[in-house]
Amino acid sequence: MTVRIVVLAKQVPDPETPPSQFKVDESTNSVIQPNGVPPVVNGFDLNAVEAALRLRDRGDEVEITVLSVGAKFAMDAMKKPLAMGADRLVLVDGPGLDRVDSTGTVKVLAAAIKKDGPFDLILGGRQASDWDQAHVPLGLAEILKLPLVTLVQKLEINGDSLQLQRVTPSGYQVVTAPLPSVLTITNELGEPRYPNLRGIMQASRKQPEMLSLADVGLSSDELVPRLELKRLYIPESNRQVELIEGEDEADSGRKLALRLRQEKLI
Amino acid sequence: MSSIFLVADRDEHGEIAQSTLQAISAAKGLSSSSLTVVVVGDAPASALSLPVDKVVTVSPIDADDDGIYDQVTADLAEIVIKASPDVVMFSKTEFGSVVGARLAFRIDAAFAPDCIELSNETGTVRVTRPVYGGSALAEYEINSSPAVVSIRPGAFEPSTDTGSPTVEKLASALSVNRSVHVSDTVAEVREGVRLEDAKVVVSGGRGLGGPEPFSVLADLAGVLGGAVGASRAACDAGWIDHSHQVGLTGKSVSPDVYIAIGISGASQHMAGCSTSRTIVAINKDRDSNIFKEARFGVIGAWEKVLPSFLATVRDLKL
Numbered sequence: 005m006t007v008r009i010v011v012l013a014k015q016v017p018d019p020e021t022p023p024s025q026f027k028v029d030e031s032t033n034s035v036i037q038p039n040g041v042p043p044v045v046n047g048f049d050l051n052a053v054e055a056a057l058r059l060r061d062r063g064d065e066v067e068i069t070v071l072s073v074g075a076k077f078a079m080d081a082m083k084k085p086l087a088m089g090a091d092r093l094v095l096v097d098g099p100g101l102d103r104v105d106s107t108g109t110v111k112v113l114a115a116a117i118k119k120d121g122p123f124d125l126i127l128g129g130r131q132a133s134d135w136d137q138a139h140v141p142l143g144l145a146e147i148l149k150l151p152l153v154t155l156v157q158k159l160e161i162n163g164d165s166l167q168l169q170r171v172t173p174s175g176y177q178v179v180t181a182p183l184p185s186v187l188t189i190t191n192e193l194g195e196p197r198y199p200n201l202r203g204i205m206q207a208s209r210k211q212p213e214m215l216s217l218a219d220v221g222l223s224s225d226e227l228v229p230r231l232e233l234k235r236l237y238i239p240e241s242n243r244q245v246e247l248i249e250g251e252d253e254a255d256s257g258r259k260l261a262l263r264l265r266q267e268k269l270i
Numbered sequence: 271m272s273s274i275f276l277v278a279d280r281d282e283h284g285e286i287a288q289s290t291l292q293a294i295s296a297a298k299g300l301s302s303s304s305l306t307v308v309v310v311g312d313a314p315a316s317a318l319s320l321p322v323d324k325v326v327t328v329s330p331i332d333a334d335d336d337g338i339y340d341q342v343t344a345d346l347a348e349i350v351i352k353a354s355p356d357v358v359m360f361s362k363t364e365f366g367s368v369v370g371a372r373l374a375f376r377i378d379a380a381f382a383p384d385c386i387e388l389s390n391e392t393g394t395v396r397v398t399r400p401v402y403g404g405s406a407l408a409e410y411e412i413n414s415s416p417a418v419v420s421i422r423p424g425a426f427e428p429s430t431d432t433g434s435p436t437v438e439k440l441a442s443a444l445s446v447n448r449s450v451h452v453s454d455t456v457a458e459v460r461e462g463v464r465l466e467d468a469k470v471v472v473s474g475g476r477g478l479g480g481p482e483p484f485s486v487l488a489d490l491a492g493v494l495g496g497a498v499g500a501s502r503a504a505c506d507a508g509w510i511d512h513s514h515q516v517g518l519t520g521k522s523v524s525p526d527v528y529i530a531i532g533i534s535g536a537s538q539h540m541a542g543c544s545t546s547r548t549i550v551a552i553n554k555d556r557d558s559n560i561f562k563e564a565r566f567g568v569i570g571a572w573e574k575v576l577p578s579f580l581a582t583v584r585d586l587k588l
């Protein structure tokens with residue numbers, strides 16, 4: 005029996021953008037995409053794709069669908085999961101869909117999953133690096149009334165149940181969950197694989213399946229944000245560093261210790 | 271005037287956690303008619319003198335539901351629906367992040383996690399939260415009742431006030447048919463002080479180049495009575511366990527002194543340590559962002575700077 009997996013993936017500005025190039029437009033409360041830094045798939049979502057691919061590597065028969073809600077998709081970026089080995093890419097796009105709040109995102113994801121489903125397993129990233137909310141998959145589990153396990157670093161399918169490791173502040177837990185469930189995947193799982201040439205060729209031939217809001221049975225009136233963004237700005241930092249300089253680096257180290265002592269910090 | 275429910279975290283001794291005392295300060299900054307603290311499990315001694323109107327207790331969390339929180343989410347949803355407070359507050363801890371989100375979606379409320387400021391002068395709740403890893407701040411108005419929020423640890427000073435709240439014990443009205451079960455817990459054996467409680471934190475990053483230097487950092491932390499932290503890059507490389515990670519997706523620390531060695535100071539790292547009283551940086555690149563965050567710094571390779579720093583600290587401590 006094929007296990008149908010959907011991986012939730014979001015397009016985000018590249019979080020490795022150097023701080024000097026990170027700018028916001030305060031008149032539209034949005035981030036200005038820096039020149040030459042294209043958007044990427046959210047890092048933890050690639051960990052989730054990797055998690056699904058590892059199930060296949062273990063010998064499980066899986067079909068991996070990547071699902072994303074947004075606007076102005078950068079296809080080069082969004083096809084990366086396909087190049088890694090995912091089977092399908094489903095994109096729900098429409099004007100303003102990149103600006104709905106998490107309730108709106110969850111509604112659209114839930115509607116798309118119901119339309120495209122049924123699925124046996126829903127994987128999300130632990131957090132999206134744009135708005136750092138860390139709760140869209142949790143909300144989805146609530147709306148779809150599915151079991152939820154967060155911060156998964158390891159997963160195996162045993163028949164009709166999941167054997168999981170969940171990261172805790174001091175280690176991990178061993179958890180069993182049924183199918184279907186919603187899981188969030190964390191970077192402790194390990195690095196996402198690099199697409200190989202064959203994967204890239206295959207991805208270039210695959211077309212994403214595009215859905216509109218109407219296709220999933222929703223209208224934008226149902227997505228008015230309740231978390232209303234009023235202002236977006238870059239905080240000012242006025243910290244001044246005191247650089248400790250010695251005759252050489254070793255001397256600087258010694259002087260640093262003395263300076264901290266002088267300030268009664270150590 | 272709002273009625274506020276604040277769901278408490280408990281520390282490793284079962285007492286009310288520092289993060290909750292900080293959230294109480296955040297709650298006191300709102301105009302409110304009543305402040306109720308919800309405690310999971312029997313109220314510990316520290317709950318009985320909180321500067322709040324009421325303490326409500328709900329059933330404790332079963333070991334096989336810990337981290338999953340199916341039963342406690344159901345219990346909280348029930349009392350929140352019944353009491354219909356205007357604001358429900360959590361701390362942005364492992365517990366608050368999961369239960370806050372689940373509760374909000376279950377009762378069809380909006381959830382604003384990881385807030386560092388909040389107000390309700392105009393009647394609606396407004397919050398400020400760091401976004402884009404802390405590179406930007408976003409202000410939101412929350413148009414749902416209740417407004418569900420979580421408070422970033424370290425963003426507010428812990429409340430030191432005392433009071434004499436009434437205490438009410440609520441038993442679970444409904445028993446949830448739980449399908450997720452925790453069968454085992456594996457915890458790293460910790461030596462010395464807890465990272466979150468340490469007065470001094472010595473953290474290493476990718477610039478350390480491998481696992482071995484972390485033993486030097488551990489020596490330094492030992493002499494200073496502190497704990498060892500790390501950047502995500504160092505943890506992902508496998509040089510040190512992830513439980514040492516400081517940052518947005520790691521631990522939040524606010525020590526008196528935070529020493530960052532070979533760490534560039536990415537916003538996501540600083541999100542976990544920028545409330546430290548003093549940040550000290552050792553980094554070989556003058557242009558590293560860490561020098562914009564630090565109060566004291568040495569530009570240099572750790573291989574050269576650290577041995578003499580450690581030796582001098584040892585001498586000073588003798």
Ligand SMILES: Cc1cc2nc3c(=O)[nH]c(=O)nc-3n(C[C@H](O)[C@H](O)[C@H](O)COP(=O)(O)OP(=O)(O)OC[C@H]3O[C@@H](n4cnc5c(N)ncnc54)[C@H](O)[C@@H]3O)c2cc1C
Nearest residue numbers: 475476477501502503517518519520532534554555571572
């Ligand atoms: C959503 C999200 C969440 C994240 N959460 C976290 C988090 O919780 N915690 C976290 O830390 N990161 C987090 N990150 C990652 C973060 O963005 C950075 O990639 C990471 O912090 C970089 O780690 P680093 O400073 O050790 O490495 P680098 O950025 O590579 O910096 C290494 C530094 O070492 C210096 N160096 C090199 N050699 C030497 C030497 N010999 N002596 C002295 N200095 C030297 C270099 O000058 C450089 O400044 C997150 C990222 C995302 C997108």
Ligand SMILES: Nc1ncnc2c1ncn2[C@@H]1O[C@H](COP(=O)(O)O)[C@@H](O)[C@H]1O
Nearest residue numbers: 012013073128129131132137138139140
């Ligand atoms: N617009 C979206 N489309 C698809 N998946 C999403 C979207 N937004 C969030 N997610 C998923 O939810 C996770 C957490 O996102 P967030 O709650 O926004 O931090 C991400 O890592 C994704 O897996």
